Amino acid sequence: MIQLFFSATQYAAATVVAAIRAGLFGPREDHRRVLVVSDTAAVPEVGTPLDRMAGFERLRSEFDEVRSWNEFVFPHHPGAWSPTAQDAPMWEKAVRLAWDLGDEPVEIACESIQANPSRAVADIFADSPVHVYADGLMSYGPTRNRIPHGMSTRIDRVLHLDLIPGLEPLLLTEYGVRSVAIPNEPIVAVLNEMGEQGAALLAECVPDLNRPTAVLLGQYLSALGLVSREEEEELHVRMLCAAAKAGHTGVLFKPHPSAPAAYDGTLETAARELSVELTVLREPVLAETVFAQLKPELVIGCFSTALMTAAAFYGIPVARVGTRTLLDRITPYENSNRIPLTIVDAALPDAEDGPSDFMRSPTDPGVAERLTPLVRAVGYCMQPRKHPGLRDEVAAWLSTRSAADAHYFERRRLTGLRLPGGRPPGQALWKRAACTVIARLSRGPNGFSTRRWIA
Known part of the structure; x- marks a missing residue:
């Protein structure tokens, strides 16, 4: 074979x-x-x-x-x-x-x-x-696109890292594909072996004095169209400010390997203003190599999978920045990045709130217990046709969910799916009818809208 x-x-x-x-x-x-x-x-x-x-x-x-x-x-x-x-x-x-x-x-x-x-x-x-x-964390979410029958019947299993023990992936489950967790010991051992060579590159970049005690994880959000380049730079600055607020004067910024090579220097300028020694790691070194070699006291990111590996594999305190903004902005609702965003937002503390509650490990059984119904509910709302069997379970959970979970769901989508949290059927119909009337009244004699903002 x-x-x-x-x-x-x-x-x-x-x-x-x-x-x-x-x-x-x-x-x-x-x-x-x-x-x-x-x-x-x-x-x-x-x-x-x-x-x-x-x-x-x-x-x-x-x-x-x-x-x-x-x-x-x-x-x-x-x-x-x-x-x-x-x-x-x-x-x-x-x-x-x-x-x-x-x-x-x-x-x-x-x-x-x-x-x-x-x-x-x-x-x-x-x-x-x-x-x-x-x-990555996307394995916990639903399948994005339809898989042809001839192909789906050939898929034997989904192999995934057990970053959150007890949380089961939704990926490909609608086709009856089983999920198998890869044990943590082999992956940590492999990452450490790879890091032996990457450590030399890292050592050349890290200053001997005021060695970084906090690591900031960049992603390629602007390249994916989730935010503008300026907004992504601002997100990095917010991470840096959070690290400085937590008392770190030596910080390492690790851009994503697929991110654009050039930045406008905003982060460096902010570091000087905050009196922080900033090191930008431009060498192709794994984030896990940085964790193993540098042994930082804190890792901050947006919704990178490396946040969870830092906590699960190395026991490093982690925190998030900017997830709430992206959850409000990400479109369409079924965007595959929604599940990683949801998991990180729900499981990790906000770095901008202060250093008192930074998360150390996602292996606490309470993490999976908290995330399981939330992830299944968001996954169902993302792809309801692929998981009709989840409807009753999701409806029951939504009827008792905390108000703190409201931002994970669009009210319009809940209304369309007739789930708790949406508008009552009569109210939804009246609103739709009112919008139709307003749109028609706003059209001029030539049939085109004269008040586009009303329509």
Whole structure:
């Protein structure tokens, strides 16, 4: 059996290796293992391929060979290209020929099956079993896009990190796909091995005097269109101010690997005004390597998965900044980022409120007990047609939920789904009728609105 493991990031590759070492992909002698690396950044040509990053050599021994998906599909972009149905058999022959796979059976392990290149690979190998592995908080949310029947029946399981013990993923459960947690011990061991090489890069960047005691996690929110670039810079400044308020004078800012390389210097200016020694880590080093080597006293972020790994794997106090703003703004409601935002907002304290209640570990049973009904309710509201069996459970919980949970739900969506918290049916109908009348009255004789803001 040939096993093809598709990974786009260091963290994804580490997750795969942890699953392999945990015995979740069978004995080595029975399989030929091929790691297929890809880069789905907007301009992958200017980035560093996964297999050339610091620490990758510690993973290479788990695979018989390493291939590049970007090179194979060039000049197409790996995040945008997929074969047509009629061309898929031809592409399978091309892959087998290019990688010397022969006629042996193939098993696929890939990241999000909802997007390319995973979707494209599953289409190409149309008869192969598929294992989906999820390395982030999105696995706790519902499946974003519909999976064709022929593909969904081939998905064997969802492998996920057990970042919040007791909280079960919703991903692909509507297709009857089981979820399997990857034990924490192997993933921490793999991350530590990778960090041995990344530690040298980190040591070159970190000052000897006033070493950072707080870490700020950047994301690529503006690149995703969730906020403007200026707003993302302001979010970083808010993180820095929160760290300074907590008494930290040495701070390290770690941008996301996929974030734009250039910033306008707002963060550096704020650091000088706050008398904070700021270090910006521009080297491709895992956040977990930073946690293991620096042993910070505090990690602050928006809704990065690394917040939960810092707490779950390293016992570092963590806090959030800006989640409430994004929850109010993120559209559409079924946006997959809503679940990570919800989890971080509900589980972690707000860094701007002060240092008295920073979270140390999500392993407390009370965390999963608090999050389970909330995540299932938000997940149902995001994709109600995919989880009709959750309706009664969600309705019962919404009827007794705390007022503090109201901001996780749009009243209009609750009204449309006829769930507790929405407008009464009569009130909803009257409001809709009133809006229709106002819109019609605002139209001029040519049929176009003369008062657009009313309509």
